Amino acid sequence: MELGTVVVVPAKEDLFAMPGDQSHVAALAQSARPLYSSRMPILGNDVLQSWIERVRKLGVQSLWITSSHGDDSEACFALPGFARQGFDRLLMIKLKSYAEMDLADLVRFHCEKRNSVTEAHDARGQLGVCLLDHRELQAAAEKHQFPGSVISRGRNTYDHHPYQFRGYAKRILSASERQELVRDGLTGACALRPFGTEIREQVWIGEGVNLADSVRVIGPAYIGARTIVREGATIGPFASVERHCVVDCGTTVERSTVLPNTYLAPGLLIRHGLVDGRYLQDLGWGAVADLEPAGLGGRIHRRESHGQAFGESDGFSRAESGSAWNIVPWDIVPSPTAPQPWFQVQL
């Protein structure tokens, strides 16, 4: 049985747009709130890569990646293509959660229950992982409607048993669950390991980190590659400052995450928050503040090439295969009007 796999990056941003790109900054400005892209690293790791590794363990040779604006219309464009390719099943992963899921067990469950559609759930709901049979694939292609989208909107017309996942899972598009994932990664409560060198117990730093002499790092804490932390700053406990950030003099980052390419002004206290460039989401007050007009923070503008976005980011450079991902544009995109490109990844 041949299994096709699609990973859909649910975001308004371009598939390859990484923090620092002008387009990403423009999207942030328009949305007036942080865009917790699922492509943003967590403790230096790319969640997309963790899913790719799980797919690889299924013995799948390649998978397709696209991005979605939330209504799955992009995926619908490609369904006839998948049906024509003769795939018996299609595994669709919406990149909205980190789940330590054994995909082989999902496939086994799907077969045992003779489901036409199987969607993975945990105690809090859907995890964005869905397995479709060939007949559903063909029917969906004919109707131009994605079965998974019907299920995810709660209009489930399918006779199926959902796959109840009882392992570790967090929704990465939720700031609070994302912070929980950071905490669990730092303390070893989940399989996600910080990407860097453990310089002392529960303190990890990436390559090229510049720490001033008077900086205090209180574990558990993570400082991503090429981040600069200036005099008198305190990082931790339970803090993650991702790559290419600048934490200025005397600033404290505690129980918080600072996303890549973020500048934090001197003397700040970031506690229970998630900072993405100019925006700070305070998890305690449940409010998003714009730091830039107050002169307290902002985005560090730097260009990252597409190669960096996929091939050389912290997570991808750790590919277990030891080689960079071979990404080629998918040549069976069925419609030239498809709004987002599809990319095939050779595993």
Place this chain on the structure above:
Amino acid sequence: MRTAAGTVLPFPCSSSCANRRALRKNLLGALRVSGSPVIVDLSGCSNLNHEDIDLLLECVAQVAGRDTKVLFVAGPRVNRVLLDVTRIASVAPVFDSVKEARAYPQMATKNDAEDRVLTKSRSSQSQRLWSA
């Protein structure tokens, strides 16, 4: 606006330099002369900019080491977040409403009175011990 519990000074979103100068003069003047707590009400300002933050920090610095207290009414949650981030909330009490802020000095006065009674009774107790 002077009340029994202190002076309430609204902090509007100032647009012009002249307005800002006037606001600064009012705020710092009130903090300089007032013996009672001064409540700075940020409810009318939804977007604090760097000049606003500088002025608020100046207010906190003005009362540092003096008996005068400065209290802040944050208004929108975003202001509360910015007061936390700039550590202003660490050195000055922040409230959600003027009503809550007005209640604070009374509580403080009550607590101070209780502290005074406690200290007095302790000192008289120690005097008794010494005399014994």
